[in-house]
Amino acid sequence: MFTKILIANRGEIACRVASSARRMGVKTVAVYSDADINARHVALCDESVAIGAAPAKESYLSADKIIAAALATGAQAIHPGYGFLSENAQFAQACFDAGIVFIGPPASAIVAMGSKSAAKALMEKAKVPLVPGYHGDQQDPDFLQNEADAMGYPVLIKASAGGGGKGMRIVEKSQQFKDALASCKREAINSFGDDKVLVEKYLTQPRHIEIQVFADTHGSCVYLFERDCSVQRRHQKVLEEAPAPGMTAERRMAMGNAATAAAKAVGYVGAGTVEFIANQDGSFYFMEMNTRLQVEHPVTEMITGQDLVEWQLRVAFGEALPLQQQQLKIHGHALEARIYAENPDNDFLPSIGTLRHLRTPAAVAFELGGTAEQPAALRIDSGVREGDAISPFYDPMIAKLIVWGRDRQEALTRMSDALSDYRVVGLNTNIAFLKRLVESVPFASADLDTGLIERHHAALFPAPAPVSIEVMALAVMALLAHESRRTRVASSDPWALLTGWRMNATLQRTLEFTDLGQRLPVTLDYEQNGWTLGYANLTSQVTLVTQQGSDYAIRVDGRLVRGTVVVDRDTVHVFAAGKHAVLPYNDPLAHAGQVEAEVGRLTAPMPGKIVAILVCKGDTVQKGAPLLIMEAMKMEHTIAAPRDGMVEEVLYAMGDQVEEGTQLLSFKV
Structure with missing residues (x-):
């Protein structure tokens, strides 16, 4: 090796x-x-x-x-x-x-499969079924339109050198053909440097099924069964699963034999994927061959118990395939969800930023922790950690979430639960969309085709609903705890306790959040054993049961409510009941001066660096006068005088790094 x-x-x-x-x-x-x-x-x-x-x-x-x-x-x-x-x-x-x-494969195999039209010519010779269409070199627009008219609409124009949904157009009518052709060719030349296209009959409700093949240098070639990749947006895969729902043993063998025939036709070596478009009636046609390992290969590993990267290394080293066709078996069902930094509500545009908080569901590390009979139930393949940035230079994938179940229903349940436990703060993600998709009736019932997302757009993109009083109560509890950490008020001061103790009185506060673009005031009455929370014409009794880090258990009118809450600068993120609520709020630091004045000190609201000191020991200042400036999270924060008074001591110098809660100045009222 x-x-x-x-x-x-x-x-x-x-x-x-x-x-x-x-x-x-x-x-x-x-x-x-x-x-x-x-x-x-x-x-x-x-x-x-x-x-x-x-x-x-x-x-x-x-x-x-x-x-x-x-x-x-x-x-x-x-x-x-x-x-x-x-x-x-x-x-x-x-x-x-x-x-x-x-x-990987020899260069000759990559060349043979690199051109879609050339590959289809090879497949035709190898008796691999092809979608009806024109795959030749003639590129005259009139000729191509005549070919499209003859096969009947709709048709698909596709860049011969293309991939990833680029250089691809669906044409519904003959009158639209030439405009679509010109657009397709422009995109193809810009993306691939080659404007050659092919024209095929467009199947209206097709499934996208691909076969994993593997060949060695000793003449052996096997298929490791199929993956269903039908759920797509803009011709890019969103969910993948293995085996394909509804696949019969006879159809699996026919597709597997066609895939190995395709690989043998080009003298293939190593891992490859032969992609087919399939009709609902079971007929299937060759689309293309990807001469590499695929992003979705983990679902194949899950159901076979094989490590395909290990197979790649062994074959490249000259060894024979580890197993032959009759030794390969399917065990259970696997699903993969691609978790992206993107905004599904804005046409899936990528989101750029820092993973400020990242918590993943409990998972087995990639080392295939199980066996073929009992695989690892959940796995995450990721290249990022908390604190890493999703940059504009590369693909915005955060991770691949892969689950296994004894059957499809168990895998669906496990995927839904895992998506509920995946928590990201700092940028937009498609996690909530994926959860809706996995739980949707068409996907859960395996009513699959490549247009599923578009056909069920209304159900998959519901209008946002106002947050519940339970979610708001979690947000308020976390905010109170966060205030305690940030102010670091001495516990010996009874007026500063989080219990809101007041002599012969009840402390009342109003916190203001924003939801669905509306300002939402939340009233809070401090009581002996909890709080009374008023929100959206509702009033509830709230008590804190437990808090462990960012995990909270509270009671709202006696109902136990659990959730994870992350306070990120001026926004509260609440993860509860499988949903993620984002609630901007008015920063309580705007009122911090009142507390600071009572204790005669000013503290850092967050970790940062002192970039300017505007006063000296002994200076007399008026309320609101700037005292020093901190830089944190690439933003400047001015520490101001809480009221008229005198600076007793400046405790840090310019350029010093300070932690959250650090006393910066001593101030005398």
Whole structure:
């Protein structure tokens, strides 16, 4: 076996490959761009090499730099992951020329499958069923329109060199064809440098089913069953599962045999995926072959108990396939959800920012913790940690959440529960959308096709509802606890206790939040054994049962309510009952001066750096006068005089770093 490999990728992909390599005793070399110097994949590998600036074309797409890094570190092989250079025939050939093993198919196979039209010509010769259409070289618009008219509408125009939904148009009528063709060609030339297209009959309610194939250098080729990837948006996969619901043994064998025939037709070696479009009646047609490992390969690993990256390394080293076709079995059902930093309510636009809070469901680390008969029930493949940033340079994937169940229903329940336990603060995510999708009637009943999301848009994108009084009560309890930590008021002062103690009186407060663009006042009456909370014409008795970090248990009118609450600057995030409520509020620091005046001190509202000191010891100042300026979270915060008085002492110097709650000045009223 190889003693050292270089991983020519980043993020969860590189982490995934490094995990299997480590388990096999193979050393790993990471490459990283300037943006990824502190990335998780760099930390997981044994060595790392900087290869350029943040833009991928200057780093992860620079074949020369990557091969130079492999030679410099003594790596015997390069694993390209998936994406970037994984399907680049020139890179595969350059590795071979440099005496480095490319952990993937030969360059000739990548070339053969790289052009959709050329691949379909090969498949036709290999007797692999094809969607009716035109896949030739003639690109005259009139000719292509005549072909489309002959096959009947709707048709699909697709860039021959395309992928990821780019250079693709559905045409419903003949009159629309030429405008769609011109648009498709413009996008294709911009994305792939090649405006050649093919035209196919568009299936109106198709399923997207793909077969995992594996071939070695000894003439063996097997299929590791199928994955259903029908649930998509803009031709990009959202949920994947294995095996495909409703798949018969006869159809599985027919698709598997067609997939291995496709692989053998191009002299394939290693892991590959043959993608089919399938009608609801069971008929299926070849779409394309991805000459690499797929993002969704974990569901195949879950149902077979096999580590496909280990298979890749063994085959690339010249070993025979670990198992033959008759030895491969399906065990249970697996689902994968792609968790992205994106906003589903805004056309799935990517969200850029920092993972300020990240809590994942309890999971088994990637090392396939189970066996084929009893796989690990839940797994997370991720390349980020709390505090990491999702940058504009790369794919905004946060993680892949993969679950296994003894049957599909158990897997669905486990996925729904896991999505409820996945908590992210700092940027938009698709987690809530994924949960609605998994729980939706069409998906739960396996009524699958590639248009599922569009057809059920109203149910999957419901109008937002106001937060409940239970959620608001959780937000208020967390806010009170946060105030306590931030003010650090001495407990010997009875007027400053969180119980709201007052002599012969009841403390009343109003906290103001924002929900659905409306300002929401919440009244709070402090009582002996809890609080009375008033919100949206409702009044409830609230008591705190337990608090452990950000996890709260409270009673609202006697009902036990549990949730996780994160106070992030001026926003409260409440995770309860499987939902995530985001509630901006008026920062209580605006009123901190009243408390500070009572105790004669001013404290740092959050960790930060002193960037300006505006007063000296002995200065007399008026209420509201700026005393010093802190910088925290790339923003400046001015500490002002709580009332007229004198500065007794300035306790820190400019440039000093201070922690939240640190006394900054001594102030005499």
